[in-house]
Amino acid sequence: MDNGKKKIHSLYFELIRLLLVSATVSLLFFFILNRAGENLLTFYFYESDYVQKASDHSIKNLQEYVTENHVSSNDSEKLTKWVNEQKIVAISVYKEELLTYDSLYPDEEVENAAIEGGYYEWESYYTVEFSDGTADVFLYGFFSYQFYSYALIAEILLAVALFIMTAVLGIRKPVKYIGKLKEECEILGNGDLEYQISVIGKDELADLASGMDHMRRALKESIEKEEELSRANRRMITEMSHDLRTPLTSLLLYTDILAKKEIHDMEQIREYIRKIDRKAHQIKVMSDHIFEYALVTEDMEVRTGEPESLDSIFYDPLSEMAGYLEEKGYRVDVEWKDEDGKICVDPEYINRILDNLVSNIVKYADPEEPVRIRTVCRDSCLGICFSNRILRETDERKESTKIGLHNIRKMMKKMRGVSEVCQEDGMFFLTILFPRTEE
Structure with missing residues (x-):
């Protein structure tokens, strides 16, 4: 159960969740923006005369091209060349209501008798002077297509930008936490072992921070134990010196009495000798058990x-x-x-x-x-x-x-x-x- 929870909160799954959320938000934003852009462009082209002006301008260019190149109404090669140069225009040429050229089927040969059909009087036609006479031209231009394309490209770029921004904002928190851990490591490196490492979250970074803080506490305890051991060693020397001084002083006192006083009572002499022997034995016991004697540790x-x-x-x-x-x-x-x-x-x-x-x-x-x-x-x-x-x-x-x-x-x-x-x-x-x- 704990391993399952750790996997759910791991950085790997957190990153996957972040990418999925960012992608979902970006796609939703794209669809909304795309729908709004299409509606705005459609409304603009429907309400304005932009398409009409663009069509008039294209017919004007066609007339200039026909005049300069002496193009006839059924000259498929030259008409196709002009259409290809325009890229977003398609035309159909009718002479005496008979189709003589269609840019959608430029390779089909038109017989002298011409092809009948496809001419509707309710359509808008432009009159163009060809080298073989006047002809009606039906022009269909994809003038709004480029604006829809530009809008689509802008919408995709904005959606990608939103995806990147959302992902960056999501990653910003763990990156900031990594920076905080770096600063806290520098604090510990400067010797401040009292500073507690921040443990935030349940992912691998939190585990790393927890391990670092555990290491800090262990190092602090180790240093404290070392200092306590050093103090105990100093105390051992001091206390050993103190405890040995008294029996040594007594021993010197008894030997001084025996050396300076004239004692004729053998029983008294033997008593002093027994005291000297007892003190010497006490000093020997102390020296044999020097560490236990000096430290008097509570755990012994x-x-x-x-x-x-x-x-x-x-x-x-x-x-x-x-x-x-x-x-x-x-x-x-x-x-x-x-x-x-x-x-x-x-x-x-x-x-x-x-x-x-x-x-x-x-x-x-x-x-x-x-x-x-x-x-x-x-x-x-x-x-x-x-x-x-x-x-x-x-x-x-x-x-x-x-x-x-x-x-x-x-x-x-x-x-x-x-x-x-x-x-x-x-x-x-x-x-x-x-x-x-x-x-």
Whole structure:
């Protein structure tokens, strides 16, 4: 059905329809014009004396010819010659009411006795002086024939002109559309991919325009994806650098403590070594999964662990976080409540989230005020709220890129959780919430 409709609306059938319509209009115009022309000419010749004057003029020429050439009334050869020169005249010569010459049968020999008949007194005859005496000449001239011929030629030319004009006007629309498509292609060629190609009609040109517009959209999407990929690559490098900086800083801090402080407690030394080993292992995991780690793409699923309580999940990471901040001169206050319920998390993401928090606290938190950590229970979610006072001294503060917060938000989203950020009265609050999980 669709193919049939396409054929009906194709340029081929449209052109055939246009030619048929143009031919029909032109023929109708020709018949009307021809009928009107014939009526006008007939009326003119009927009302005017043009034929009579033309006949008188022809008889005058015949008389001059006869006199100059000494033509007799039955001289078929010379009379035929004159008739042929006139082209639109026929004559019959009667002498004493006997036919001596008929231009319609010039080759028939007329006997001396002449041919009798064909002379009617009610007809109009002209008297002509021949070399052998006076004779009556009946002249019939086709004087109006040439005007009918000229009128017919003019009518045909006008009808052809109307046919051409109608066809040109019909073709003008698709030709104009082709010109419009050419202009729109130039616009696209200049790089404006937002410009929409005009799709008009249902023929092949409309299909071509639709294909061009589809190609425009595909090219636009391809360029946008390429730009997004480029931005993602730049973001990958930035976020990777940001996420790696915190564990590297912690590792350097622990090695610096071991190098500069005289620690005699072997248990404490082993604790620092364990922390160094944990940070080094974390950096190794990050480097092994560099692309997944940096991009945290929304289409990549996270494998969370078994459901566990907040205490079992965050005890070690928060203890390490608190120890690191205390080494940096911050005081950490923890308000911990044993909340009912369990959550599912990715341990690697939890470590990275806390690393980003530590990095932001060291950069932007006021060391004179405590860093507070407390548990949160909200509806069907469990989580932790981190708060600190923002550093007031502008000369010591660094401009925030919000990369860390961006990373936290993406990682929480992949674990089906949420992160909420709030600043109020110089305080900074970050809350991470996880949905409770059924056993």
